[in-house]
Amino acid sequence: MAKKLNVNPNRMELSRLKIRLKVAKRGHKLLKDKQDALIKAFLQKARTLKDLREKIEKELEECYRSFLLARAQTFPAMLEQALMITGSGLSLKMSHRNIMSVLVPVFEVEQGDSSLNYGLGTTTGNLDVALEKFARLLPDLIFLAAEEKALRLMAVEIEKTRRRVNALEHVLIPSFQETIRYITMKLDEQERANLSRLMRIKEIVRSH
Amino acid sequence: MTRSIDYGYAVSRLRAMENRLLDPGAFQRLLDSEDLPSAIRVLSETSYGKWILEQQQENQFEPAIEAELQYVYSEAERFVPDPGLYQLCRLPYDIHNIKVLLKGLFNQKRGGVRRMDLLTALGNIPVDDLVMAIESEDYRLMPFGFHRTVPECVMLWEQAHDILQVERLLDEKLFSLQLLIVGVMPFDGARLFVRHRIDAENIRNLARLKRMGYEAAQAAPFFHNGGFVSLDRIVSLINEPFEGWERLLAFADVSKALSGGQEHADLDSLLVDLERSIDDYLTGVLEKFRYSSFAPENVLYFLWKKEIEARNVRIILVGIGNGADKAVLRRLLRHV
Amino acid sequence: MDQLGIMLAVLGAALAAGLAGSGSAIGVGIAGEAGAGIMTEDPGKFGLVLLLQALPGTQGIYGLLTAFFAILKVGLLGGATVSVNVWQGLGILFACLPIAIAGYYSAIAQGKTSAACIQMIAKRPEETGKAVILPAMVETYAVLALLMSIILLNSIQL
Numbered sequence: 001m002a003k004k005l006n007v008n009p010n011r012m013e014l015s016r017l018k019i020r021l022k023v024a025k026r027g028h029k030l031l032k033d034k035q036d037a038l039i040k041a042f043l044q045k046a047r048t049l050k051d052l053r054e055k056i057e058k059e060l061e062e063c064y065r066s067f068l069l070a071r072a073q074t075f076p077a078m079l080e081q082a083l084m085i086t087g088s089g090l091s092l093k094m095s096h097r098n099i100m101s102v103l104v105p106v107f108e109v110e111q112g113d114s115s116l117n118y119g120l121g122t123t124t125g126n127l128d129v130a131l132e133k134f135a136r137l138l139p140d141l142i143f144l145a146a147e148e149k150a151l152r153l154m155a156v157e158i159e160k161t162r163r164r165v166n167a168l169e170h171v172l173i174p175s176f177q178e179t180i181r182y183i184t185m186k187l188d189e190q191e192r193a194n195l196s197r198l199m200r201i202k203e204i205v206r207s208h
Numbered sequence: 209m210t211r212s213i214d215y216g217y218a219v220s221r222l223r224a225m226e227n228r229l230l231d232p233g234a235f236q237r238l239l240d241s242e243d244l245p246s247a248i249r250v251l252s253e254t255s256y257g258k259w260i261l262e263q264q265q266e267n268q269f270e271p272a273i274e275a276e277l278q279y280v281y282s283e284a285e286r287f288v289p290d291p292g293l294y295q296l297c298r299l300p301y302d303i304h305n306i307k308v309l310l311k312g313l314f315n316q317k318r319g320g321v322r323r324m325d326l327l328t329a330l331g332n333i334p335v336d337d338l339v340m341a342i343e344s345e346d347y348r349l350m351p352f353g354f355h356r357t358v359p360e361c362v363m364l365w366e367q368a369h370d371i372l373q374v375e376r377l378l379d380e381k382l383f384s385l386q387l388l389i390v391g392v393m394p395f396d397g398a399r400l401f402v403r404h405r406i407d408a409e410n411i412r413n414l415a416r417l418k419r420m421g422y423e424a425a426q427a428a429p430f431f432h433n434g435g436f437v438s439l440d441r442i443v444s445l446i447n448e449p450f451e452g453w454e455r456l457l458a459f460a461d462v463s464k465a466l467s468g469g470q471e472h473a474d475l476d477s478l479l480v481d482l483e484r485s486i487d488d489y490l491t492g493v494l495e496k497f498r499y500s501s502f503a504p505e506n507v508l509y510f511l512w513k514k515e516i517e518a519r520n521v522r523i524i525l526v527g528i529g530n531g532a533d534k535a536v537l538r539r540l541l542r543h544v
Numbered sequence: 545m546d547q548l549g550i551m552l553a554v555l556g557a558a559l560a561a562g563l564a565g566s567g568s569a570i571g572v573g574i575a576g577e578a579g580a581g582i583m584t585e586d587p588g589k590f591g592l593v594l595l596l597q598a599l600p601g602t603q604g605i606y607g608l609l610t611a612f613f614a615i616l617k618v619g620l621l622g623g624a625t626v627s628v629n630v631w632q633g634l635g636i637l638f639a640c641l642p643i644a645i646a647g648y649y650s651a652i653a654q655g656k657t658s659a660a661c662i663q664m665i666a667k668r669p670e671e672t673g674k675a676v677i678l679p680a681m682v683e684t685y686a687v688l689a690l691l692m693s694i695i696l697l698n699s700i701q702l
Contacts, residue, residue, distance in 0.1 A: 066476075068526065068530050069536075072527055073519060073523060073540065074300075075274075075328070076270050081304055084315065085315060087372045116372060117371055118372075119307070119379040120379060121300070121378070121379030122300060122379070125412060125479035128420060129419075133418075172407065216577035217578065217581040219663065220577070220582050220666065221581035221584055222664050223581070223663040224666040225583070227666065228585075239640070250634050494659075502659070503658055
């Protein structure tokens with residue numbers, strides 16, 4: 001009887017508890033639905049993200065490979081020197097989107113157009129190729145970051161919902177039910193005691 | 209006659225120094241090593257060894273490569289009668305240093321960093337002098353005509369804040385200075401080499417600009433004057449498909465660097481090979497002088513070979529350190 | 545006038561020793577510079593370098609030899625003085641010219657060849673034999689010139 005709430009067994013409490021049980025059950029159902037929906041969305045997103053991530057990782061590897069070619073063929077200080085000043089700007093706008101009460105970040109990238117910001121004399125052509133590949137990959141990379149963040153936020157939300165559902169399912173609702181049963185039993189007991197007392201009184205009265 | 213005999217000592221000395229250049233076998237051993245530490249171990253058995261021993265951190269090879277080049281240049285400086293010959297080879301590093309300092313200066317004005325660590329001692333002008341001149345904005349004493357070029361660069365930047373213009377000016381200077389240096393020396397071979405080099409650089413830039421989709425008018429300022437192929441012709445090539453370049457340039461020697469260009473599907477893969485074939489082509493230009501015992505051009509040949517060797521060592525070590533495919537590395541290696 | 549013949553003979557001897565000697569000096573100098581270059585990097589090559597450097601030195605010796613013959617002929621080295629008329633003196637002068645001219649130029653040429661061969665042994669120490677033969681070919685013409693000078697000197701009747 002550990003789950004029993006420590007309340008006075010009276011009708012007032014009983015009706016209050018019954019209302020709470022009803023609310024809890026409805027809440028449980030709603031939360032359960034939300035959880036299911038979230039999990040479904042999560043799995044779907046996770047699956048597409050895995051593909052996206054694999055694709056981007058492959059592209060990134062390609063980028064690094066061509067960058068390696070540039071790196072291998074230039075005096076390292078010259079390479080860094082070439083990249084010291086960049087002329088093109090990059091602006092990042094962040095907003096939020098609501099997916100099932102999860103606030104998911106959305107990034108918008110705007111890349112400046114001029115890509116050539118270094119002299120040709122002290123760099124190799126492979127650098128052009130590598131930088132171009134990186135620039136092309138950047139929006140995808142940021143998109144991936146946003147999506148992965150969303151996924152993580154969703155996971156947290158699922159976790160939270162599940163804890164709530166579990167709390168409702170395994171703690172709150174059983175304890176409500178337990179208490180209600182306890183109170184009903186107690187009330188029945190009282191009624192029976194009352195009845196027997198009344199019967200006894202009746203008998204005493206009749207015997208006189 | 210006496211002029212050419214001046215190089216008796218220098219050329220013999222260089223011949224002996226050539227013995228210490230890494231041979232194809234050494235490069236093969238480097239390529240065969242499993243990982244970076246073992247590659248560095250192989251390298252430490254060569255002339256780079258003494259510099260590798262000096263490294264504080266393990267697996268560092270860049271300082272060793274730089275130190276070896278530095279050593280070779282300082283040795284050459286001691287026994288080569290005409291300073292122009294080694295100045296020619298060190299000039300790119302001067303340009304690099306100036307770029308570092310100028311960009312640092314511009315960055316600093318915008319609250320950025322100065323990156324003094326990127327300066328190299330490989331240039332002709334001592335780093336301290338260069339820093340002093342640019343920091344104090346007292347450009348008067350800068351050699352090689354930089355006393356005019358550097359203020360011009362600063363002005364260009366102040367006007368437009370376009371680093372590309374500054375870079376272009378300095379790149380242009382790199383080649384016009386090389387022409388100037390060989391102009392005052394009575395060596396036809398050196399002059400030939402610089403002109404071939406300009407041709408090669410123009411072709412390289414042509415391929416890079418073409419790949420980036422530049423129009424002829426936009427691309428024109430990127431090319432350098434003084435080569436065997438006229439600027440007009442180079443600029444007009446940008447509208448041609450690159451498969452045709454070799455045929456259109458067939459009258460010039462530099463077309464040799466483009467041979468095999470047809471095998472490439474696109475400019476990306478062409479670029480990878482182009483840089484190598486251009487270096488090989490320039491090696492070929494200098495190789496002719498190997499057979500004359502007193503030709504001053506042997507100095508250029510040796511220094512060029514050393515640069516190429518350093519580049520090859522770097523390609524292999526960077527490649528092995530990052531687990532690159534050995535076949536790709538082999539394709540990048542310059543001919544030795 | 546009778547002294548002029550002797551003086552012409554002396555001029556011949558001086559040209560033979562002087563020109564061939566300076567040629568040798570230049571040649572040995574060229575080879576020596578090249579040798580020094582090699583030895584800066586590899587001091588162990590001293591023996592080979594010395595041999596090759598010495599090769600252009602022979603012309604100087606030939607010149608000296610011819611000069612001796614010439615002055616011996618006119619009796620300046622002790623013995624009875626011979627009377628030499630102008631034509632005989634001129635003859636001796638002309639007889640000295642082959643070794644003077646060929647000695648000078650062949651020594652320089654040999655010096656260059658030696659320098660080149662010194663550079664060659666820097667790369668291929670195992671080819672020393674061939675490296676010595678190449679400059680020695682130049683020697684042939686100095687020897688021929690010496691031969692001619694001596695034959696000519698002998699053929700002049702005093």
